[in-house]
Each structure stands twice: as structure tokens, then as C-alpha cells.
Amino acid sequence: MNKVDNTPKSKVATRRKFLGGAAVAGVATIAMPQVSRAQTVTLKMQSGFGATDILSDYGRDYVAKVNELGGGRLKIDFLNSGAVVKPFSVMDATSTGVLDGNYSVPAYWYGKHRAASLFGTGPVYGTNADQYMGWFYYGGGDALYRELTQDVLKLNVVGFFAFAMPTQPLGWFKNPVAGPESFKGLKYRTVGLASNVMQALGASVAQLPGPEILPAMEKGVIDAFEFNNPTSDSRFGAQDVAKYYYLGSYHQASEAIEVVFNKSKFDGLAKEQQQILRLAAMASTADNGWKAWDLYSKDLETLQTKHGVNVKRTPESIFKAQLAAWDKVIADISADSAQGPMIKKILESQKAWGKRVGFYAINNEADFKSAYEHYFGPMKV
Incomplete structure (x- = not known):
């Protein structure tokens, strides 16, 4: 049964006029860049880290952001390390399409080109990890990364x-x-160019992915190791095989996670989906960084109070020796006829960034150690 419309004609005319105008406005809106009507896309991404590692937790955080922002049309399935390929093989698997993406670090594929290690495990030019991220996004690092991965390799x-x-x-x-x-x-x-640095100090270096460290320590394959942070280290049981934990080093002072996708798959996504993958990575940088300060400090306390770990500050003599070792490593890898040109290009960019940003940051920083000791007394480390 049809309803009778008792609306006065004047109001009907006004409403029609309004709807007509809205229709015109709608046409104008549609003429702007359109919202994609892409079908649901699900990407397979494998972690380069152990399933219980905090670094994999960060990967799951990234995926959660993408899945929420994707509005049901863009999803990532996060796979544990080793689910499809071994940790050091995730880059090849992503390039060939065996994986759609990976969540790992460049040091894991530096065997392809030593310049890969400069994206996180390179020399320190006076800036920290957060400032290093500034170089990647605003100092030309992203363009150099694309050049290395896509053009060179x-x-x-x-x-x-x-x-x-x-x-x-x-x-x-x-x-x-x-x-x-x-x-x-x-x-x-250790991994990446850090292995060259520690070799220059006289160590015999074994490059192992995270899940293989503890078994190697227990079997005597290695005598000592570094991995990443108090949370990661304590989760896989570092405190059960060693009791001396030294904080501070130049071997990996500014490493970052890389989120990598198969380019063909990425290029086939709608533009807003590509932006979601990129912006979620940037958001994760901040969110995971804040989480890290909370977790790492708590777990360091637990290592000391519950597990009897002797937490020490790395001796100044080792810092100085590492800088001298880096000078040697830089000279050696830059002289390589095949890889040297790309290495020099990246190092020059990082050094220019470090000189400018480091000058500002170091001179502008408050003396946090003095403030800490003012309230809590001398640090016992």
C-alpha cells in the first residue's frame, strides 16, 4: 500500500531543490580522487624473529594497525619465523613472491650486499636510532634504500x-x-657489519638468527652473544646461560625494523591501501618505541632482582676500540670495487646527516644523567 505524501508543495519544491544541489555537489566530490572499491586483499607476511620475541609482538602490532585501517578490504596474516622459509631467507622469498611481505632487519640479508647493513647496523656518526629514522624518511635514506634493493640488487x-x-x-x-x-x-x-667490527677486535664471529642463539650457547658453539634488548633476551632465556650483561655499544646503535612487500603485489594495491601499509609503519615507530621504554626497563630490573644478572656499563675502552674498528671496516668495504660506490654513497649521506643533526641534538640535550642522580643518587652500574 502506497503512502500518501501530505507534504506542502512549497516544502517539496524546497527539498527537491536541496537534493538537486546535493546531487551536483556529489558529482563534484566524485570528480575528486576516487575512493577505491578494491576487493579484499590478504597478504602473507613472515616474521624474521621468534614467535615469543617482543620484536614479533611489534610485528603483530603493525599488522593490527593495518587490519584496522584496512576496513576489512586489506588484511595481513602474520606468520611466525620459519613458517614458510628460514629467517635469513625472508627477503628472497618476498622478492620472488613466495611471501607477500616480511618483518625483519636488513642485517639478515647483508650477504647480498654489505650496504644493506648500513640501514641499521652501520657506523655511528653522533646520532641515535630515532634520529636515524629521520635520515631514512627526511634525509634521503628511503631513496638510497630503493636504489640498493631495486636498482642494484x-x-x-x-x-x-x-x-x-x-x-x-x-x-x-x-x-x-x-x-x-x-x-x-x-x-x-652478532650480525651484519657488526660482525666485521667485532672481528676487528679479535673475536671469532658466528652470524645466527635469534632462535639459534641459545642452543649455540649451550653447545659451546659461541661463548658470548648480543641480540637486541632486555625483553627479547630474557624471553629466550639469556639469563640461564650467562650472568654478565653489558649495556651500551657502537656495534648496533641505531637499528630499525624493515617492513618489506613484494613490489608487484604492492603496486597492484589501491593507492590508499599502499598508504595504509606505509603510514602504519610510521605509526608503529612511535607506538613500539614507547612500549619498548616500558618493557625494556621493567625486564632489566627483573633480570637483576630475580635472576641475579650482573648488569654493567660497557667500559669506555671498548667504545673507543669499536670506533677504531669501524674506521677500519669503513675503509675496507668502501675500497671494494664492486660494492664500494654504493657503500660510499650511503655513508656520505649518513655522515652529512649525522654532522648536522648530531650537532644540534647533542648540544641541545639536557644533562639527563645529572638530573637522574640528583633525585635517585649515583648510578650503580
């Missing part, structure tokens, strides 16, 4: 950086570390 990938890791500890040792001489003949785990 011909990888079919596109990547963003997410989460600037606080300076990574020198690591875990069975015995106290007196100075650089303690590394002579020491079997030590």
Missing part, C-alpha cells in the same frame, strides 16, 4: 622502516669483560 620489493630500536647492549658474557682484550679469540654472535 634487482629485488622485486618495496620497503618501509618501522620502530627505531634503542641502542643494543654489547651483550651476554659468562665472565666479566675488562676491555677490548677480552674479545681476543672469543666466539661471539
